[in-house]
Amino acid sequence: MSVRDLLRERVYELLGQRAYQAFHRGYLRGRVQSHTHVGDTARYTPIQYLPPDNNHTDLVSSDINLSSPRGTNLCPNSFDPVILGDDRLKDIEASDWRKVDGVAIDSCAPYLPALREFHSVDVYSSGCVVITGDGRLVHHQSIASSWLMRSIRLSKMLSNILYTAVNLFLLCMLQAWTNAEFYSAIAQMEPLLETQKQIIEGLDKYVTREKKRIAVLTSHLQVHKAEYERAMEDIPDYLGDPVNVFKLIKRLTIDLAEIDYNIIVGAANIRNMAVKREDLKYPTTDDLAGAAQALTRLQNIYRLDVRDLADGVLSGFQGRPLTAADCFDITRTLYNNTDYNNTLAWSMEALRKFKEESNIEHTMTESEIMEYIIFSHFYIGDVKSALEWSNKLLELDPDHPEARNNILRFEETIKEQEQENRTEKKQSSDVEMISYSTKLKYNALCRDEKKIPSEITKRLRCRYLMEHHPFLRLAPIKVEQVYIQPDVYVFHEVISDEEIESIKNLSLPRLQRALVERETGKREKAYYRVSQSAWVNSTESEAIARLSWRVADMTGLSMQSAEPLQVGNYGIGGQYDPHYDFSQDFSEGVGNRIATVMFYMSDVALGGATVFTELGLSVFPIKHAALFWMNLLPSGEGDRATLHAGCPVLRGSKWVAINWLHEVGQELLKPCSLDYQEEKN
Numbered sequence: 108m109s110v111r112d113l114l115r116e117r118v119y120e121l122l123g124q125r126a127y128q129a130f131h132r133g134y135l136r137g138r139v140q141s142h143t144h145v146g147d148t149a150r151y152t153p154i155q156y157l158p159p160d161n162n163h164t165d166l167v168s169s170d171i172n173l174s175s176p177r178g179t180n181l182c183p184n185s186f187d188p189v190i191l192g193d194d195r196l197k198d199i200e201a202s203d204w205r206k207v208d209g210v211a212i213d214s215c216a217p218y219l220p221a222l223r224e225f226h227s228v229d230v231y232s233s234g235c236v237v238i239t240g241d242g243r244l245v246h247h248q249s250i251a252s253s254w255l256m257r258s259i260r261l262s263k264m265l266s267n268i269l270y271t272a273v274n275l276f277l278l279c280m281l282q283a284w285t286n287a288e289f290y291s292a293i294a295q296m297e298p299l300l301e302t303q304k305q306i307i308e309g310l311d312k313y314v315t316r317e318k319k320r321i322a323v324l325t326s327h328l329q330v331h332k333a334e335y336e337r338a339m340e341d342i343p344d345y346l347g348d349p350v351n352v353f354k355l356i357k358r359l360t361i362d363l364a365e366i367d368y369n370i371i372v373g374a375a376n377i378r379n380m381a382v383k384r385e386d387l388k389y390p391t392t393d394d395l396a397g398a399a400q401a402l403t404r405l406q407n408i409y410r411l412d413v414r415d416l417a418d419g420v421l422s423g424f425q426g427r428p429l430t431a432a433d434c435f436d437i438t439r440t441l442y443n444n445t446d447y448n449n450t451l452a453w454s455m456e457a458l459r460k461f462k463e464e465s466n467i468e469h470t471m472t473e474s475e476i477m478e479y480i481i482f483s484h485f486y487i488g489d490v491k492s493a494l495e496w497s498n499k500l501l502e503l504d505p506d507h508p509e510a511r512n513n514i515l516r517f518e519e520t521i522k523e524q525e526q527e528n529r530t531e532k533k534q535s536s537d538v539e540m541i542s543y544s545t546k547l548k549y550n551a552l553c554r555d556e557k558k559i560p561s562e563i564t565k566r567l568r569c570r571y572l573m574e575h576h577p578f579l580r581l582a583p584i585k586v587e588q589v590y591i592q593p594d595v596y597v598f599h600e601v602i603s604d605e606e607i608e609s610i611k612n613l614s615l616p617r618l619q620r621a622l623v624e625r626e627t628g629k630r631e632k633a634y635y636r637v638s639q640s641a642w643v644n645s646t647e648s649e650a651i652a653r654l655s656w657r658v659a660d661m662t663g664l665s666m667q668s669a670e671p672l673q674v675g676n677y678g679i680g681g682q683y684d685p686h687y688d689f690s691q692d693f694s695e696g697v698g699n700r701i702a703t704v705m706f707y708m709s710d711v712a713l714g715g716a717t718v719f720t721e722l723g724l725s726v727f728p729i730k731h732a733a734l735f736w737m738n739l740l741p742s743g744e745g746d747r748a749t750l751h752a753g754c755p756v757l758r759g760s761k762w763v764a765i766n767w768l769h770e771v772g773q774e775l776l777k778p779c780s781l782d783y784q785e786e787k788n
């Protein structure tokens with residue numbers, strides 16, 4: 108097949124009947140080009156087919172991008188045929204240069220769909236030259252320019268829509284935020300994986316679209332640069348060539364329109380991304396703060412090295428290391444929480460990792476990390492170190508806008524401090540609810556470091572409980588005594604897998620951040636109780652009703668005044684600081700909480716012990732078991748030896764179900780066939 112035949116065939120294929128006729132009528136000349144594909148952008152290198160009689164063959168751009176803005180390559184093949192014959196050029200020069208009044212045809216239609224959509228003219232195609240329905244050739248600048256105008260209007264419209272979409276999105280998120288908290292319960296985290304899945308899918312599509320778009324823009328950029336360089340070599344010579352003039356105009360009209368269109372498409376892509384998010388659940392900055400605090404809690408209680416944590420090592424478990432960006436995000440969150448000691452530790456890690464990750468493009472800079480180091484030093488009260496780091500910062504970034512001022516400020520502060528002979532240590536804003544010695548005991552017990560005295564351990568017994576119900580004669584309960592006076596028991600295998608599942612399922616949709624009662628009587632969130640809980644009633648499910656009977660059998664107490672079952676789930680770092688279960692005020696109605704029965708509905712891979720700080724007792728969760736103790740002395744007064752806590756979960760998820768039994772109904776009963784603990788003097 109001759110090149111000309113090939114050309115004819117391609118013209119027909121690409122441009123359809125009308126163009127084919129035009130071609131035959133001699134309106135079209137062309138040349139076949141070889142091509143290579145770079146991504147989605149085809150680059151064209153002319154091969155020789157130059158009709159000997161035609162002096163204007165160079166009019167064809169040799170570097171045209173054929174990708175459509177919507178990502179479909181409308182012209183995947185190597186054809187770029189719109190060449191004006193001499194006679195047609197004359198036509199154009201004479202009159203119709205800027206007029207379009209019919210059907211346009213040419214080689215390639217990068218923004219054909221847009222033209223179709225935004226123009227009432229039936230545009231078949233577009234390009235540097237169009238052939239009108241009656242066979243006239245016109246430069247289609249008029250299409251391009253009116254389209255440009257529309258693009259501007261459209262882009263304004265799009266940005267308005269985008270703005271509204273973002274607002275809507277934020278509104279929806281706000282609505283979701285009002286009742287959702289994620290970090291405080293592992294069970295709440297699962298929907299976030301669905302969110303992540305949706306983000307992956309949306310982002311994947313978005314990135315693919317954007318890559319195509321950027322490829323188009325990149326290709327334009329390259330053409331612009333190359334032509335500009337060529338022009339700069341000899342401007343009069345370049346502009347003296349009419350072909351160059353034409354091409355320059357073309358680039359600044361049609362090509363520019365395409366560039367503009369691609370930018371608008373980018374905005375539309377973003378809008379589509381945002382809209383998809385409405386139905387999903389998103390954590391908030393409070394969750395981020397909670398998760399960062401959880402990490403520092405684990406660090407403090409389990410004596411974890413920040414460096415280990417940053418490298419993903421959790422008490423010997425090798426997990427995923429954190430990146431410099433992760434460490435920096437933790438740094439910022441802690442700083443916002445005014446936790447300057449931990450900010451310092453994490454900013455140092457961020458800096459270390461930043462230097463290690465020299466091959467990664469970071470969104471933060473080394474200077475920014477150093478700023479956090481400087482200010483955490485300053486707020487801790489170590490102004491000398493703040494000064495030292497400010498000097499380092501200035502060395503790194505001599506134009507840093509703040510460094511010099513900070514140095515002056517720190518130098519002055521140091522002088523003042525020396526004069527006053529004092530150093531001001533700023534404290535973290537957290538108010539400790541428990542004494543420092545209790546905190547230390549709590550931490551040690553969480554690490555399982557304390558041992559109960561041998562005079563207690565040697566008296567502890569394990570036995571089968573059979574006496575409270577005839578049924579127990581057939582299936583006695585295994586009771587392990589873990590402390591004496593106050594008596595603390597573990598009942599083994601007292602809740603089945605089916606019961607656990609049914610209770611979890613019932614409570615899952617109701618889980619909410621657990622609250623604590625303030626002195627004012629108001630129930631509020633508190634950093635010292637980080638978990639989520641839900642109340643479930645024995646009338647709601649057979650499993651709960653059964654459990655309630657079992658509690659009565661196990662303890663020998665009445666359930667007459669018991670509270671509904673409280674189901675709790677802890678997230679990573681979730682905990683409950685040392686507290687009493689009894690109320691310290693006079694309790695009316697059903698009386699005070701006389702006893703606690705806590706079912707463990709999960710094992711916990713690491714951490715999560717229930718600890719009694721006054722007793723030196725740590726009980727690690729064993730799935731299917733229940734912990735039982737009496738909170739009140741026989742006098743009805745609260746037993747302060749029952750001060751207890753739930754340690755932070757270091758790895759895994761902790762599920763508990765707690766029954767608090769009240770005084771009313773117990774008058775004639777004795778618990779567990781054992782005596783109340785002795786009243787202490």
Ligand SMILES: O=C(O)CCC(=O)C(=O)O
Pocket residue numbers: 675683688715716717718751752753754763765
């Ligand atoms: O989770 C724990 O181990 C203790 C929980 C507790 O003491 C409570 O919820 O009152």
Ligand SMILES: [Fe+2]
Pocket residue numbers: 686687688751
């Ligand atoms: Fe408790």
